[in-house]
Amino acid sequence: MLRFVIRRLAWAVPTLFLVTFLVYIALRIGTNPVESYKRINPRATPAKIQQYIDKNGLDPNYVRGYFRWLVNFVTLDWPRSIKGSREVWPQLKDALANTLRLGAAASVVGIFFGLMLGVYAALRPGGRRDVGVNTAAFVGISIPPYVSAILLQLLFAVYWSRWFGSTLFPTSGVYPPGHTGFNLLLMLKHMVLPVTVVAIQIIAVYARYMRSSLLDVLSSEYMRTARSKGISERRVLFKHGLRNALIPVVTIAALDVGSIVGGLIITENIFSYPGMGKYFLSSFGEGDFPLLMPWMVIIVASVLLFNLLADVSYAWLDPRIRLE
Amino acid sequence: MSNELVNSPAVRETAVPVVSPRRMAFNRFVSHKAAVVSVFVLAILVVFVALSPLTARYGVNQSVQAPPNSFLPPRANAWLGTDDIGRDLYSRLIYGVRVSLIIGLFSAIISVLIGCVVGAVAGFRGGRFDDVVMRVTDLFLAFPFLVTLLVMRNMLGAISWLTPIIGKVSSVRFIIVLFSIFGWMGVARIVRGQVLALKEREFIEAARAVGATRRYIVRRHLLPNSIGPIMVALTFSVVSAIIGESTLAFFGYGPQAGDGATSLGILVGQAKGAVNTGFWWLALFPCLTLVTIALTINFIGDALRDATDPRMQKDG
Numbered sequence: 001m002l003r004f005v006i007r008r009l010a011w012a013v014p015t016l017f018l019v020t021f022l023v024y025i026a027l028r029i030g031t032n033p034v035e036s037y038k039r040i041n042p043r044a045t046p047a048k049i050q051q052y053i054d055k056n057g058l059d060p061n062y063v064r065g066y067f068r069w070l071v072n073f074v075t076l077d078w079p080r081s082i083k084g085s086r087e088v089w090p091q092l093k094d095a096l097a098n099t100l101r102l103g104a105a106a107s108v109v110g111i112f113f114g115l116m117l118g119v120y121a122a123l124r125p126g127g128r129r130d131v132g133v134n135t136a137a138f139v140g141i142s143i144p145p146y147v148s149a150i151l152l153q154l155l156f157a158v159y160w161s162r163w164f165g166s167t168l169f170p171t172s173g174v175y176p177p178g179h180t181g182f183n184l185l186l187m188l189k190h191m192v193l194p195v196t197v198v199a200i201q202i203i204a205v206y207a208r209y210m211r212s213s214l215l216d217v218l219s220s221e222y223m224r225t226a227r228s229k230g231i232s233e234r235r236v237l238f239k240h241g242l243r244n245a246l247i248p249v250v251t252i253a254a255l256d257v258g259s260i261v262g263g264l265i266i267t268e269n270i271f272s273y274p275g276m277g278k279y280f281l282s283s284f285g286e287g288d289f290p291l292l293m294p295w296m297v298i299i300v301a302s303v304l305l306f307n308l309l310a311d312v313s314y315a316w317l318d319p320r321i322r323l324e
Numbered sequence: 325m326s327n328e329l330v331n332s333p334a335v336r337e338t339a340v341p342v343v344s345p346r347r348m349a350f351n352r353f354v355s356h357k358a359a360v361v362s363v364f365v366l367a368i369l370v371v372f373v374a375l376s377p378l379t380a381r382y383g384v385n386q387s388v389q390a391p392p393n394s395f396l397p398p399r400a401n402a403w404l405g406t407d408d409i410g411r412d413l414y415s416r417l418i419y420g421v422r423v424s425l426i427i428g429l430f431s432a433i434i435s436v437l438i439g440c441v442v443g444a445v446a447g448f449r450g451g452r453f454d455d456v457v458m459r460v461t462d463l464f465l466a467f468p469f470l471v472t473l474l475v476m477r478n479m480l481g482a483i484s485w486l487t488p489i490i491g492k493v494s495s496v497r498f499i500i501v502l503f504s505i506f507g508w509m510g511v512a513r514i515v516r517g518q519v520l521a522l523k524e525r526e527f528i529e530a531a532r533a534v535g536a537t538r539r540y541i542v543r544r545h546l547l548p549n550s551i552g553p554i555m556v557a558l559t560f561s562v563v564s565a566i567i568g569e570s571t572l573a574f575f576g577y578g579p580q581a582g583d584g585a586t587s588l589g590i591l592v593g594q595a596k597g598a599v600n601t602g603f604w605w606l607a608l609f610p611c612l613t614l615v616t617i618a619l620t621i622n623f624i625g626d627a628l629r630d631a632t633d634p635r636m637q638k639d640g
Contacts, residue, residue, distance in 0.1 A: 019463065023475070030478030135358070138626070142619040144567050146574050147611045150595050158602040255466065262468035266571065270596065281575060284474060303466045 005312055012304045017070075019304075023296045024066050027289060033058055036287030037082050055079040056289055069293065079290040081283075091279065092294055098174060099275035103264055106195045110202025111253065117203065118210025119242070125215055133207055140204025145263045149197045149270040156193060169193050172272035194271045198263050205259075209252055214245040247317045254310035258303055352631040359627030362620035369617065373422045380415035384585060388412045395603050405605035407594065413605060416586050417613055423579070424588035424617070427496060427569050431503035432561035438504065439511025440554060444542050446512065447519030458516070461509035469506075470571060477502055477577060494580040499572070503565045510564075511557045518550040552632025559625030563618050570614055588614055 027033070037052050038044065044052075053059070056079050057069025072078065078088050121133035157171040169192045170176065179186065217223065218241060226240045227233075265277030272278070276295065283291035343351075354360060372379045381403075387393050388402045393410030396402055404413040446454040464472060480486060480502065481493035491497035522528060523546065531541050547554075566588065572578040573589025574596070591610035598606035 015463075026475045026479045029482050030475055032482065138622065139619060142563075142622045143615050144570065144618070146571070146596075147592070147615055150592070150599055150607050150611060154599045154602075154604055154607050157600055158604075162602075258466045258468050262470050265468060265470055266574075269575065280471065284478075299468065299471065307466060 001316070004315060005308075008308050008311055012308055016301060016304055019300045020070075020293075020297055021066050023300065024069065024293065025062055027292055027296070028058065028062065028065075031284070031287035031289060031292070033082075033287065033289035036289070040082050040286065052079070052082075056293075058289075073293070073297070078294065081291045082288045083286055088291055088294055091291070092298075095274060095276045095279040096298065098273065099264055099268070099277065102191060102194055102198070102268070102273065102275055103260060105191060106198035106264075107202060107260065109195060110199035111206055113199070114203040114206025115210045115249070117207040119214060121207065122211045122214035122218065123237075130211075134211070137204040137207040137211075140200050141208075143200070145197050145201060145266045146270055148200055149193075149267055152193050152197065153270065174274060190273075194267045194273055197267045197271075198260065201263050202260065205256065206249070206253075209249050210245065213248050214241060217241050217245040220244075247314065250317060251310045251314045254306045254313060257306040261299065261302075349631040353627050356623070356627035356630060358623045362623040362627075365616065366620045366624070369421065369620075370425070373418055373425060376418050376422055380418045382412040382415040384416060384419045385411065386415075395601075395606075397603075398605055404609045405603070407606060413591075413609060416591060417588075417609060420586040420588045420591045420610075421613060421617070423496060423585065424566050424569055427499055427503070427579070427587070428562040428566040431500045431507055431565040432558055434500070434504035435507025435561050435565075436511050436554060436558050438508035439557065440515050440547060440550075442508060443512035443515025444519050444546055444550075447516035448523060448538065448542055448546065454516070457512065461513055464506070464509055465513075469568070470575075473502065473506065473568065473572065474575075474577060476505065477572070494578075496579045499569055499579045503568055506568075507561050507565060511554070511561065514553050514557050515550055518553050519546050522546055522549055552628070555632065556625050556629045559621050559628060563621045563625070566621075567614070567618060588617075 033056060034049070034053060037049065041048075054068070055072060055077075057065045057067070057072060059065030059068055080086060081088055081091075117133050117137070121130040124130055153171045156167070156169050160169075161167045170190050171193060172190075174190050175183070175186055223236065223240055226236045231239075261276070264275065265280060267273070268275045268277035269281055276298075279291070280295055283295070382388060387410035388396070388406055389410070391410065393406055394408050396406040396410070398405045402412045402414065404417065407413060407416070442457060446457045477493065477498075480490065481498070490501040519542075528541060528545055531545055536544075569578060569587060570589035570592050573587055574593040576593065578589045578593070579587055580590075588610060592614055595607035595610055598604075
C-alpha cells in the first residue's frame, strides 16, 4: 500500500511541474504580464519594470523564465501584486480560507443529502419516489449554478423583504459591510445561500451516482447470499449493500473536486463572496500575473492530490484491486 | 436466425411479431415520457427561432416605444418586459437563443467528429498514443472547466497568426472553436470505451480473419456500432456548449457579435445587474429559457441512451 502511494506521488510531482509550466506559458501568452504591468503602472521606470520582470521570471525564453519563477516561488520570495503592489500570500490565504469553508460546508451538506436521496430512490426502483428523486436530480444537474444563484438572489435580496418586511438571508459578502471581528451566527447566515447553490449541484450528482451504484450492488449475487444466510434486512443493506455501493461513489467524489471548484467560482462571484473564485476572476481580469500563478499552483496541486486520493481510496476500499 | 426461418408460415403463426431493432429503439425512446415532451418543446422553440423574422416582434436593437421605455414590466406591447434601453426582451430572447443554438450545434458537431476519430484510433490502436491522449484528457477534464476555458480563451486570442483562422476573441466562430477544443475530449473518452469493448467481439475478429484492413474495420464496424453512445454524446455536447457560452458571457468573456446582437448568455448576464433593483422579468425569463433548453436536450439524450442500449434494464 505504502509503495503504491509513493509511486503515485512520484508520478504526481513531475505532473505538477509540467502542468504549472503549461499554465505559466498560457498565462504569459494570454495575459501578457509585462504589458499589464505597464498598463496599471504607467509611470514605472525602466528599472522598476526590469525588477518586476526578474522577480516574476518573465524572461523572453519560457524555459529559463519558468525556472526563474519556480526558484522564487519555492524559496517563498513571491513577487508583489501588480495592482497596489501588495503581498500576495495574505490575500490568497484569506481567499483560500473562505473558499475552503464554503466548499467544505457545501460538500458536507451536498454529499450527505445526495447519498440519502440516492439510497432512498434505489430502495424502491421504479416506484414513485424513485422517479421523483431521479427527475429532481436531473433537473438539478441541468440548472447551471448561476441561474439558481440569480433566482435565489432575486428572491431573498428583493422580494423576501418586500413580502415579509425583513431580510432572511443576506445575499452578499461574508459579513455586512463595516463589520469587524468574528461572529459565527452572522457568518453562517451569509453562507446559507451560496452553500445552497453549490449543494444543489452536488446533491443532484451524488443522488444519481448513489442510486445507480446501489442498484448495481442490490442485484448482485452476494446480496442474495447474505439474505439467504438469514441476516436481517437492515444489516444486509448497511453491511453489504451500502458499503459496496460507496466504493465507486468515493472515487468519483475525489475526482469531482474540479467541478466543485468551478461551481464555487461562479457562486462566489454572484454572492460577492471573497473567496478563491472572486480572487481568480478579479486578478485574471487585471492580468495580474503575480497573483494568478500561486492561485494556479494551489488549484493544480489540489486536483492532483484529489486524483491521488481517488486512486488510493479505490484501492483501499476494494480488496479486489491489486496494487502490483 | 435467417430470414426464411422467420418468414416461414409455421413460425409466423406462433412467433411474436417481428420487431426490427430500430423499431425497438424507437419504442424505448417513446416510452420515456419526459423525452417526448422535450422533443415537442424543443421543436416549438427551434421553429420559433428559425422563423425569427416572423416571430420576433421587434428588431434586435429596436425599442418598443418612445421613451420613457426602459425597464417596463411585461405588458401588451412587450410581452416579457423591456431592458435598460427599452428593447423588447421577448424578441431579444429569440435572437439570443438563435446564436446560442448555433454555437451549441456547431461546436457539438465538430467535437463529435474530432472525438470519434481520436477515440476510435486510441481505442483501436492502444499503446503509446492511447496513453498520451487519455492522460491529457483526464488532466484537462479534472480541472475547473471555467478556469481552463478562460485561460485558453485568452491564450488563443493573443496568438495573432491564429486570428484570421479562428476569428477574434469576441466572435461566434472563436467561441465555437474554443468549445470544440474542449468538447472532443469527453466524446473521445466515450468512443474509446465503446471501441475497447467492441474490438474483442467475434464479428470484429471475423472481419479481421477475412483480411479487412484496420481502417475498414473502424469505419464499417466500430463506428456504426457505436452510433448510440455517439448520439448521446452529441446531445450532451450541445448542452455543455450552450451552458458554457452562457457562463463565459455571464462573466463578460462571451461573444460580442456587434451591433447589439445578443446571445442567451449575454441576456442571463444582464440579469445579474437587474436582480438587486427588482426587475424580475430580466432575470427570470432568460434563466427559464436557458434551463428549458438544457433540460429538454438532456432529457432527449437520456432517452436516447436508454433507447440505443438494448442491454439497459428498465429500472426507472
